[in-house]
Amino acid sequence: MLQIFSVGIHFDKHPVFLAALLILVWLFTVWVYRHTVPPVASWKRTVLKVLRILALAVVILLLWKPVLSVFVEESDIPILAVLIDDSASMGLVTGDSIRSDDVRAIFESPVWLDVESRFDVRYYAFADSVWVVSGGARDSLAFAYTGTDISGAWQRVPLFTVGIGDSTPAKDAMIVQTITNDIVYAGDVVPLDVRVRGVGIRGEGSVLRLSGPDGENLGTQSIRWKDNFTEETLSFSFTPAEAGTWKYQVSLDPLSDELTASNNRKSFYIKVLESKVSVLVLAGSPSFDLEFLTKSLHENPRITYTLRTQKVQGGYYEGSFPPAGDLDDFDLIILHHYPSSATSMGDLQAVSGAAKRNDCPVLFLMGSEVSLRKLDVITDVIPVRTMRYSGQTVEVSCVGASSHVIFEDDDGQPWIQWDGLPPLWTKPNIFVQKDGSQVIAAGYLQTVGDAFPAIVLRKAGWLKTMAVVPWGLWRWGFQLSQEHSGTLDAFLDRSIRYLVTREEDKLLRITTSKPIYQGGETVRLSAQVYSEGYEPVDGAEVEVLVTAGDETVRLVLDGEGNGRYSGDLSAWTEGEYNYEGTAKRGGMLGEDRGKFTVEAFNIEFLNTAMNPLLLRTVAAQSGGSFCTPETFPELAEYLQFPSRARSVSWEVPIWNRAWLLWIFVGLLSLEWLIRKRSGML
Structure with missing residues (x-):
């Protein structure tokens, strides 16, 4: 409702002077028009007097700067915010009714219709966050989301809470947690612990089952629920036979009259790798640096290695050089300060042949004792070539030169801290990168600012090669500070993973934030796009088609910079979703595919009883009150709030309006026209 209290005009000078001046203008005009030449009719003199007085009055008003002032009072009906729990637990059955139906029954009752007539009612839904129910469309509520964040909905105003459901825990068995290894090797025995909970089912029994990727039964466990609230941990073991990412599921057989069976199942994924990576290490000589390398390989559960260390007089300390047939069985060859002057040409030709024949990746770690002349024999399987020979050894600091998966953790975030890493050694300007190579780290001499290739990658077909030009990597393994501890182990591990895993070399990689989502959770897809030179690509169109059942949804990911893209779905x-994605910029950049699962299990089902103590506490602390559906009419009567009144005032300057100038000009023009037509001077 709108009420205008007052409207007035104010001047920046005292209005008494304005009135006096207007009187003088009137007297002056009357005196001027007492006689005219030639004489005109009295009515015409009166019209001319009025026009002159009005014109001069306009000028005077402009000089006094009049301002129009308006004072208004607005009266609004009170606003009532209604917060509705839209989480999955509201869809459960309590007694003879469904909780969500109880909520709708309240909103359809005459009591609530009366409340809507007295208030400006605004509806909000909340679960793990709060959102507006668009247009008050309560029928759009899904009652399927995860979480019940009351604190997020509480904005420090009086809260009147309505408890829906039974405060007595209903009969229910559920799977709370699964604990197992995320990454295992084919043929390994994998342990699995399953934590289960039973509520209100004392003395009854249940059966827990473990199912494999194809639904096959991998084991069962029987449970006897001892009390009305029981938690137990049951153990399984299974042996994956094939490499890949596989989904497993544990499930509890449903009980009669159980509250819900949605929390009786829980899925998990494990990544099964081929048998451990087999690495051949060829070392030019025993050294402190070699000790750190073999220690890191020995402690890496993904790796088994064979070591051959060159003797000065020829041959190897650990035994003979592997024959050609055995060379073909290795997944990676590491040349550590190798070849030396004692290395035979036959061994070098065997290394080069095995790498090219089997696309076996090669990691070359430069050292001071490397024979550059013999290194030229295998230059076709390393990403650098000798430019000149030098005997000078200097210190060098390494810095990342481009983004690469080697320097990123499993979440795609940079992990290496270049600042503070101790310097290594090198012989400057002895190597240059080959065409098609990528420098992912540069070296800077301590005395000269020029950069040179420090860590270089190259991919020719399926053959990947990598060279670390500086030596003394053991210094990176001697770090005690938290930000640098484990640098050497992580660098070697991720370098080996990159070299032996073709999947990580895809130009488009699309992943989800996790493999399994609960019902109602938002699925987040992320993508990384790289060029053929493995440089991040911005400005690409990344499109993902997500399919479940008979429905397919198209999702275009948004760019985030540095070759990264993301989108929400x-x-x-419920069930398994498959996705296929493409990245284009002009032409096709890459393709990728994957899958994720949305399961019925929801954290909301771990505690399904209505919590009257919490609702009473929230209401009391905010100045409101608590009720149930049965006592809701009493609460509606309590909702009595006065209308809100607020005053508004504003000022509108008049003196600077253009239309006043046009009135002034119009009045003078009309006066001039009458005088002219009357022949007056």
Whole structure:
């Protein structure tokens, strides 16, 4: 409702002077028009007097700067915010009714219709966050989301809470947690611990089952629930036979009259790798640096290695050089300060042949005792070539030169801290990168600012090669500070993973934030796009098609810079989802595919009883009150709030309006026209 209290005009000078001046203008005009030449009719003199007085009055008003002032009072009906729990637990059955139906029944009752007539009612839904129910469309509530964040909905105003459901825990068995290894090797025995909970089912029994990727039964465990609230941990073991990413599921057989079976199943993924990576290490000589390398390989559960260390007089300390047949069985060859002057040409030709014949990746670690002349024999399987020979050894600091998966953790975030790493050694200007190589780290001499290739990668077909030009990597393994501890182990591990895993070399990689989502959770897809030179690509169109059942949804990911893209998806059903993505910029850059699962299990189902103590506490602390559906009419009567009144005032300057100038000009023009037509001077 709108009420205008007052409207007035104010001047920046005292209005008494304005009135006096207007009187003088009137007297002056009357005196001027007492006689005219030639004489005109009295009515015409009166019209001319009025026009002159009005014109001069306009000028005077402009000089006094009049301002129009308006004072208004607005009266609004009170606003009532209604916060509705839209989480999955509201869809459960309590007694003879569904909780969500109880909520709708309240909103359809005459009591609530009366409340809506007295208030400006605004509806909000909340689960793990709060959002507006658009247009008050309560029918759009899904009652399927995860979480119940009351604190996020509480904005320090009086809260009147309505408890829906039974405060007595209902009969229910559930799987709370699964604990196992995320990455295992084919043929290894994998342990699995499953934590289960039973509520209100004392004395009854249940069966827990473990199912494999194809639904095959991998084991069962029987449970006897001892009390009305029981938690137990049951153990399984299984042996994956094939490499890949596989989904497993544990499930509890449903009980009669159980509250819900949605929390009786829980899935998990494990990544099964081929048998451990087999590495051949050829060392030019025993050294402190070699000790750190073999220690890191020995402690890496993904790796088994064979070591051959060159003797000065020829041959190897650990035994003979592997024959050609055995060379073909290795997944990676590491040349550590190798070849030396004692290395035979036959051994070098065997290394080069095995790398090219089997696309076996090669990691070359330069050292002071490397024979550059013999290194030229195998230059076709390393990403650098000798430019000149030098006997000078200097210190060098390494700095990342480009983004690469070697320097990123499993979440795609940079892990290496270049600042503070101790310097290594090198012989400057002895190597240059080959065409098609990528420098991912540069070296800077301590005395000269010029950069040179420090860590270089190259991919020719399926053959990957890598060279670390500086030596003394043991210094990176001697770090005690938290930000640098484990640098050497992580660098070697991720370098080996990159070299032996073709999947990580894809130009487009699309992943989800996790493999399994609960019902109602938002699925986040992320992508990384690289060029053929493995440089991040911005400005690409990354499109993902997500399919579940008979429905397919198209999602275009948004660019985030540095070759990264992301997008969110709302899952529409439970089960397994498959996605296929492409990246284009002009032409096709890459393709990728994957899968994720949306399961019925929801954290909301771990505690399904209505919590009257919490609701009473929230209401009391905010100045409101608590009720149930049965006592809701009493609460509606309590909702009595006065209308809100607020005053508004504003000022509108008049003196600077253009239309006043046009009135002044119009009045003078009309006066001049009458005088002219009357022949007056």
